[in-house]
Amino acid sequence: MSRKTIRPYNRPAGGWDALRNVARHLIEQDVPVHGARTLLSANQPDGFDCPGCAWPDRDHTSTFEFCENGAKAVAAEATKHRATPEFFARHTVAELARYSDHWLEDQGRLTHPMRYDAASDRYLPVSWDEAFALVAAHLNALASPDEAIFYTSGRTSNEAAFLYQLFVREFGTNNFPDCSNMCHEPSGTGMTPQIGVGKGTVSLHDFELADAIFIFGQNPGTNHPRMLGELRRAAKRGAAIVAFNPLRERGLERFADPQDKLEMLHGGSTRIASDYFQPRIGGDLAAVKGIIKHVLEADEAARREGGARVVDVDFITRHTTGFAAFAADVADEAWDTIEAESGLSREQLLRAAGIYMAAGSVICCWGMGITQHKHSVATIQMIVNLLLLRGNLGKPGAGACPVRGHSNVQGDRTMGIYEKPAPAFLDRLQQVFGFDPPREHGFDTIGAIEAMLDGRGKVFFAMGGNFAMATPDTDATHRALRNCDLTVHVATKPNRSHLVHGREALILPCLGRTEIDMQEAGPQAVTVEDSMSMVHLSAGINAPASDELLSEPAIVARLAEATLAERSRVPWRQLMADYDRIRDLIASVFDDFHDFNQRVRVPGGFRLPNSAGERRWKTSSGRAAFIAHRVPTDLPVHRARATSDRLVFNLSTVRSHDQYNTTIYGLDDRYRGVFGERRVLFANAEDIAALGLQAGDRVDLESLCDDGVPRHARGFLLAAYDIPRGCLAAYYPETNALVPLSSFADQARTPTSKSIPVVVSPHDPATAKPGEAPRDIAIAVHD
Known part of the structure; x- marks a missing residue:
């Protein structure tokens, strides 16, 4: 079989494949023989911080706390190539x-x-x-x-x-x-007026205590692999993990921890998501509002019947403002609108609401699948509204967790x-x-x-x-x-x-x-702050690549x-x-x-204070705010569908497993079954048929933008994938050309790279630029 192929990937995330891939990258980058020592020194008290993602480390004295993507980043930096x-x-x-x-x-x-x-x-x-x-x-x-x-x-x-x-x-x-x-500008923009901080309110310890973890628009298996260790531990102790993602992502389904000797020895794995919901691209605000609507309806029924209230009345009374107007807005939002815009049924949202209501403590995580939309600030504020309903801020095992990218x-x-x-x-x-x-x-x-x-x-x-x-x-x-x-x-x-x-x-x-880093006073260390406000030292151990x-x-x-x-x-x-x-x-x-220099030299460093995590609200009212938002029905994709006589899709850009941000480590996307190819367009099989095309065909994309400027990305291989109808996904930066400079998040001005209205046409080789749709590649597509 050709190396360039698309085939199902049915094994768990992590496991032996992750270790094999680490070894392959060490060899390809010609990392010196001390490369293993370099990896083992990552995130140690006297070592360097991983140059990859901002997910925190459970223990800065661990001897094996790097992940596959971190190893790739280290290998890329420690390479002998010049x-x-x-x-x-x-x-x-x-x-x-x-x-x-x-x-x-x-x-x-x-x-x-x-x-x-x-x-x-x-x-x-x-x-x-x-x-x-x-x-x-x-x-x-x-x-x-x-x-x-x-x-x-x-x-x-x-x-x-x-x-x-x-x-x-x-x-x-x-x-x-x-x-x-x-990336996360909408997180700070949305949270700061609502709860007084623009950062996450949780620590890793909260993941040990949470009864439920809701994950919105995030693919930790590729973007934050070390997070899977926390999710695995939570799943093993019985916490509900509820995933909302348009694409089925292997890392959210099953994970084999390379650090678990028994699991590796016996070829085992752990189920991650207890429930997996696939909203339409951009449908998260409607989905969360639907969950809230179920919670408020259940609370009203309990109030009428004299039962225990579902919402945390004491927390809402003492710590929040705007609840009555917010509840009225939710009651006024029609279920038909919520279902149509979320792509989820009322019954699915009831299931998610039931999990939320049964949990004593809930963490909500989100990634760039939430932040890169026109309505991203409103979506984040709706997620925080959900947390506020039952006092899931400022208590153990609960809180907001925007998962940031770079270290x-x-x-x-x-x-x-x-x-x-x-x-x-x-x-x-x-x-x-x-x-x-x-x-x-x-x-x-x-x-x-x-x-x-x-x-x-x-x-x-x-x-x-x-x-x-x-x-x-x-x-x-x-x-x-x-x-x-x-x-x-x-x-x-x-x-x-x-x-x-x-x-x-x-x-x-x-x-x-x-x-x-050798300076006049001797070797130097720098500091970094991770996604959970931990600040710690980072000191390199390798000789510089050049004098x-x-x-x-x-x-x-x-x-x-x-x-x-x-x-x-x-x-x-x-x-x-x-x-x-x-x-x-x-x-x-x-x-x-x-006392920065003293505190940061304690192994693991120190955590910056978080007022919202302590239920101190640095807002204009001195309280946390419920903020109402209508489910949007006039986004660019709505307008494009109303004015075009062609099938209009909503395209989301995504990373492959062999890249970090714009750094391309390789041409594979193992968990999605893609090998040796980057110009890939993931689409629902029924949509491919509706276009009169087949998986394996090459296609061109054109974005339909309010500014009327034609924007194209050409030569993408169609791949059937488990994604809602009307939705597409493709890698960035190859599809960045389709995102208009004028299309950005309200208030936060983040590019709308996760919701691009596009039309799809059979590929025209005459329009191809260098690097687009190489015709000498034989792609084997497996159903």
């Missing part, structure tokens, strides 16, 4: 642009700072001093600091992020687009990477550092792309990430970057963004999380020195020499980081 100046000398940028993202990733670690040379269309070596001088010259020549844009990846450490925001604000702008703008995306926001900083934070910066920080809000990700397109953004500086591929509306984003006078990317490996450059461009190579690499804090400090020169009051060199000094400054700005 992208040296000789590599760039062999290829023009135009040539490199024809290669795949997977191939670019495979070239290995960057070793030297590189400057784009337009005459030869190549990147050439440049000294660090010359690189910093070039950036400083561009920044200081701007008519306004607001013409510069400073992007941040969620992999950036607390120390680097704090210095970065300090430098940029002393320079004079709040232009801080970051990866939060593209320090939450910490970066805590450190001040935000385009809309709070006045109190700016006041503290002024008190501590003696300069007046800018007060006007800056650009988020959408705003940054718009500014670069129309010429208001002239310099783009990226602290990590792959902006050209992570963002929506690929053609517009690429035009925006090419419209800049200067683009700069701090990175560990080559990626697409280095090839979509401004008139001048720099690639600045940095240390990875696994590598020793030319600088740490991210050092890059920021030297850039600040070059740009601000004598006008800065910050002792940048001293901070770069000893990161304890950076942490002391962090403690002077943020009260929650008092």
